[in-house]
Amino acid sequence: xxITNPKYEEALLRYNKKIADASVEDMILNVGPQHPSTHGVxxxxxxxxxxxxxxxxxxxxxxxxxxxxxxxxxxxxxTIPFTDRLDYLASMNNSHxxxxxxxxxxxxxxxxxxxxxxxxxLVCELNRIASHLIAIGTYGIDIGAFTPFLWCFxxxxxxxxxxxxxxxxxxxxxxxxxxxxxxxxxxxxxERCRDFVEYFKPKMVExxxxxxxxxxxxxxxxxxxxxxxxxxxxxxxxxxxxxxSGLKWDLRRIDNYSAYPEIDFEIPIGKGLxxxxxxxxxxxxxxxxxxxxxxxxxxxxxxxxxKELKRTPDFDPRAKMPRKTIPKAQDxxxxxxxxxxxxxxxxxxxxxxxxxxRVKSRGPSFNNLSVLPELSKGVLIADLIAIxxxxxxxxxxxxx
Amino acid sequence: MSFNDIKQLLTEKFGDAVITGExxxxxxxxxxxxxxxxxxVCLELRNNPKTYFDFLSSLSGVHYNDEANRFGVVYHLASxxxxxxxxxxxxxxxxxxxxxxxxxxxxxxxYRTADWHEREAYDLLGIYFEDHPDLxxxxxxxxxDGFPLRKGYRNAEFYKGIRID
Numbered sequence: 210x211x212i213t214n215p216k217y218e219e220a221l222l223r224y225n226k227k228i229a230d231a232s233v234e235d236m237i238l239n240v241g242p243q244h245p246s247t248h249g250v251x252x253x254x255x256x257x258x259x260x261x262x263x264x265x266x267x268x269x270x271x272x273x274x275x276x277x278x279x280x281x282x283x284x285x286x287x288t289i290p291f292t293d294r295l296d297y298l299a300s301m302n303n304s305h306x307x308x309x310x311x312x313x314x315x316x317x318x319x320x321x322x323x324x325x326x327x328x329x330x331l332v333c334e335l336n337r338i339a340s341h342l343i344a345i346g347t348y349g350i351d352i353g354a355f356t357p358f359l360w361c362f363x364x365x366x367x368x369x370x371x372x373x374x375x376x377x378x379x380x381x382x383x384x385x386x387x388x389x390x391x392x393x394x395x396x397x398x399x400e401r402c403r404d405f406v407e408y409f410k411p412k413m414v415e416x417x418x419x420x421x422x423x424x425x426x427x428x429x430x431x432x433x434x435x436x437x438x439x440x441x442x443x444x445x446x447x448x449x450x451x452x453x454s455g456l457k458w459d460l461r462r463i464d465n466y467s468a469y470p471e472i473d474f475e476i477p478i479g480k481g482l483x484x485x486x487x488x489x490x491x492x493x494x495x496x497x498x499x500x501x502x503x504x505x506x507x508x509x510x511x512x513x514x515x516k517e518l519k520r521t522p523d524f525d526p527r528a529k530m531p532r533k534t535i536p537k538a539q540d541x542x543x544x545x546x547x548x549x550x551x552x553x554x555x556x557x558x559x560x561x562x563x564x565x566x567r568v569k570s571r572g573p574s575f576n577n578l579s580v581l582p583e584l585s586k587g588v589l590i591a592d593l594i595a596i597x598x599x600x601x602x603x604x605x606x607x608x609x
Numbered sequence: 610m611s612f613n614d615i616k617q618l619l620t621e622k623f624g625d626a627v628i629t630g631e632x633x634x635x636x637x638x639x640x641x642x643x644x645x646x647x648x649x650v651c652l653e654l655r656n657n658p659k660t661y662f663d664f665l666s667s668l669s670g671v672h673y674n675d676e677a678n679r680f681g682v683v684y685h686l687a688s689x690x691x692x693x694x695x696x697x698x699x700x701x702x703x704x705x706x707x708x709x710x711x712x713x714x715x716x717x718x719x720y721r722t723a724d725w726h727e728r729e730a731y732d733l734l735g736i737y738f739e740d741h742p743d744l745x746x747x748x749x750x751x752x753x754d755g756f757p758l759r760k761g762y763r764n765a766e767f768y769k770g771i772r773i774d
Contacts, residue, residue, distance in 0.1 A: 213708045217737060220744045221751055270748035275757055277733070313636060442663055442689065445722030456689070463692055539635025542685045542696065544666060555669050555683065569669035579725045608748060 224266075231256045235263060238590070242271050246351045246594050249604030251578075253597070260589050265582045272608035280568035285311045285387055285534045288568075293381040295572060296606040299340040299548035301332045301372070304385040306552045309466060310543030311387045314536035314556060320529050324518040325389055326468040328526075331402070331510040332372060332384065334503040339368040340548035341496045341503075344601040348493060349420055351598035352429045357420045364412055367405050374398065388530035399515050406504055406511075413500065421497060430493060431484030434584050434596035438487065444583065445576035448550025449495045450600065453479035454487035460546040472509050474502045489599035496601070534563050549573040549601060570609055574602035610659055612638050615695065618660070622653055632698070639683075639696035644713055647684075647699050651719045654686060654695070662686035662695055665720035670730030674760035677702035680711035680736055715741040733758040 231237055238255040241247035250271035256264040276295060280288045285307075292307045293300035312318040346361030369379050374395055376384035384391045420426055436446070438454040451458055459476045461469045477498030479491030514520075538560030544553040550573030557567035577600050585593050610618075612633075619627055623646055630641040642650055654662040666685040673679040681700030687693070703711040715738035716723045727738045728747040735756035738744060746753065754765055764773050 214710070217710065217744075220741075224743070224745060270746075270750075273748040275733070275748075277758055281758075443721045445665055445720070458689060537635070539637075540632070540639060540683070540696070541636055542667060542694075551666065553667050553685070555667055555685065557671065567669070567671050569667065571667040575725065576722055579722070583721075 228254070240593075242268075246597060248347060248598070248602065251602075251604055251607070253581075253593075255590070255593070257590065260591075262585055262588050262590055262593050265585045265593070267578060267581055269578070269604070269607050272604050274609070276570055276609040277568050280570075281565060284563040285565070289386065290381065290383045292570075293383060294605055295570060295609060296340075296547060296549060296552070296574070296603045297380055298343055298603055299333075299336045300380060300382050301329075301336040301385065302340075302545070302547040303552060304383070305329055305333050305467070306543060306545040306547065307554055308385050308387050309545060310541060310554050310556060311534060311536065313543065314539065314541050314558065315387075315531060315534065317388060317529060317531065321388070322524075322526075322529065323468070324514065324520070324524065325526055325529075327510050327513050327518055328390060328394055329385055330468045330472070331507060331514065332375065332382075334506045334510070335368050335372060335402075337548045338500050338503045338507075339365045341500050342368075344496050345416070345420070345493065348598040348601070349426070351594050352426060354420060354423070354426060357416060360412070360416060360419070364409055367408070371398065371402060371405065374401075386527070386530060387534055389528065390526035393520060393524060393526050394514075396520075399511050402507065403511055406508055410504065413497075413504075417497065421494065427483050427490060429595055430489035430599070433484075433489045433592050434588070434599060435485045436487040436580065436584055440580065440583060441487070444580040446550070446580055447573050447576065448546065448548070449492060449499065450550060450577045450580075452477065453492040453495045455479055455481075460544060460551060464545070466545060468510070472506050474506050477502065489595050492599040492601075535560070544571075547573055549603065549606070550577060572606035572609060574600075574604075574606040575609075578602045578607055610691065610693065612640075612695075615654075615660060616640065618657070619650060619653070623649065637694070637696055639698050641698050641700075644699040644701050647682075647697070648714045648716050648719060650697070651684070651686075651716045655719055660688060661690045662688045662693075664689055665716075665722040665726075666694070668716075668723050668726035668730065670734040670736045670758070671700070672734055672759050673700065678705050679703065680734070682713055682730065682736065684716070710735050710737040712737045712739060714739050717741055732756075735759060 236257050238257050240253040242250040242252040252268040254266040255262050279291050289304050292303040295303050342361040342365045346358040349357035373379045376382035436454050441451050441454045455478055457476045457478055477495050479486050479495055483490045536558045538558055540557050542555045544551050552573055553571035555569040556565050558565050585596050627643050627646050629643055632639040654660045664687040666687050669683045671681045679700045680703050684697040686695045727741055730736045731744050732746040732748050
C-alpha cells in the first residue's frame with residue numbers, strides 16, 4: 210500500500226520551510242534531547258531572537274514504545290506491568306487507574322474488600338508524595354538551587370524503601386492487580402509508615418524555609434509563565450497544572466472512586482500569593498500543598514488499617530481475583546487523578562477474549578506539555594527553563 | 610443534562626440527520642454523530658450554557674477491522690461546571706489497500722487538546738484530519754512507513770539499513 214496524496218506531506222514541508230527560513234533570519238537553538246533540564250528525552254526546537262524565544266516546537270517520541278499496541282496484544286493482567294512504565298515516577302497511580310477500569314467493566318468494583326481499597330489508596334498517595342518530591346527537587350535544580358534536590362531524594366528514598374518492601378521492586382511495582390493486590394502489606398508496614406509520616410512532617414517545614422520562601426526562587430518563578438484558566442482548560446491541562454490556574458478540579462473528589470469518599474482532604478489551588486494566579490510559583494506551591502494533603506490521607510488510611518480494617522490471618526487480597534478476565538462487549542473510558550493529572554484509559558472489548566481490541570492511554574503529561582508552545586511565546590530562554598520545569602512532565606508518559 | 614436531553618438538543622439544532630445512532634449497552638452511552646457535522650456539534654456542546662462540555666478528555670482513533678474496514682474517532686468530553694461526561698463517535702468505511710487515508714474533520718479549532726491527539730491518530734492509525742494546523746507525525750519519525758495501530762500492520766524488515774527483530 211503506497212500513500213500518494215501530496216496533501217499528506219504539506220505540513221511537513223511547511224515545517225521544513227519554516228525552519229529553513231528561521232535559520233537565515235533568527236537563530237535555531239536545540240534544547241535536548243540530552244539536556245538535563247528537559248527531564249528526559251524531550252527535544253525543544255527554539256526559534257530565538259537574541260535572548261527572546263519567538264517560538265518553541267517540541268519534538269517528542271524518543272521514548273515511544275507503543276503502549277497501545279502492547280495492550281492490544283496482551284491480556285489485562287499482563288498489561289499491568291506496562292502501565293507502570295507510563296508515568297514511572299508514580300507507577301501505583303497508573304496501575305490503579307487501569308485496574309479500576311477493568312474492574313468496572315467486569316462489574317466487580319463493588320466487591321473489592323475495604324482493606325484492599327485502603328491499601329491501594331495508601332500506596333497511591335505515598336507514590337504521589339514521591340512523585341511531587343521529584344518535581345520539587347528537580348525544579349530547584351533547574352532554577353539553580355542544588356540542596357533541595359538532595360533533601361527531596363533523601364526523603365523519597367524512604368518511600369521507595371517502603372514500597373519495595375511491599376511489592377518487591379523499587380519503582381515499577383506491579384502491585385495492584387485486577388480484583389485485589391499482589392500481596393497484603395508486610396507485617397509492620399503500618400508502623401514504619403507512621404514513623405515516616407512523623408519524620409517527614411518537619412522536613413516539609415525545612416523545605417519550605419529553604420525553597421518556597423526563598424527570595425531568589427520567588428524572583429525566578431513568580432509572574433513567569435502565567436497560564437490563564439481558559440487556556441488551561443482548552444489545552445486539556447489537568448492535575449496541579451489546572452489547579453494552579455485557580456480551579457478546584459480534582460477527580461478524587463469529582464468521581465469519588467475507591468476509598469476517597471470516606472477520606473477527608475482539601476484541594477489546594479493556586480492563589481497568586483507571589484505574583485499572578487497560574488504562574489510557575491503557583492504550580493510549584495500547589496505541589497507542596499498537595500504533599501501535605503497526601504500526608505493527611507496517608508494518616509487516615511493508616512488509622513483505618515490499624516483499627517477496624519486490621520489484618521487478619523485469613524485475609525486474602527487475591528480472593529476476588531477473577532479466574533478469567535473477560536468483560537462484556539463495550540467501550541469504557543476510565544479516568545482518575547494520577548500524580549500529574551487526569552490519567553485515562555479507553556478500552557474497547559469484544560466480549561469474547563481476554564485481550565481488548567483497542568486501548569488508548571491518555572497521559573496527563575502529554576496534554577500538559579502541549580500547552581508549552583503557547584506558554585512560552587516571547588519569554589526569555591532562562592524563563593523557558595523555569596516554565597518547562599514547572600509543568601512537571603514525565604517522558605515515559607508523554608511518549609508512551 | 611441527561612443523555613436524552615443532549616440528543617434532543619442536537620436534533621433540534623442540526624436536524625435529525627446529525628445523530629446516526631447510539632450505543633447504550635455499555636456503562637457509558639455513546640452518541641454516533643454524522644462525521645461531517647462533528648466540528649459544529651463540538652462547538653455547540655462547548656458553548657451552549659446548558660451543556661458546557663469545555664474539556665476534551667481524550668480523542669482516540671480506532672480501526673474497527675470489520676467487513677467495511679471502518680475507521681473512526683472517539684471523543685470523550687467532560688463538562689467542568691456540570692461534572693458530566695459524554696462520548697461521541699464518528700466513523701466511516703474505508704476501501705482496503707486504498708492509496709488515500711480515511712478523512713475526518715479536525716476539531717482543533719474547538720479544543721486545542723485535539724491538536725496533539727489528532728497528530729497521534731494520524732501517526733499511529735493513518736487518519737487524516739482536514740483543517741488541522743500542523744498534521745505531522747508526532748511519536749514516530751517522519752520517514753516511518755505504515756501505521757502501527759492498524760490491524761494487520763506488519764513490521765518492516767529494515768529501518769534505515771538496521772534489521773528490526
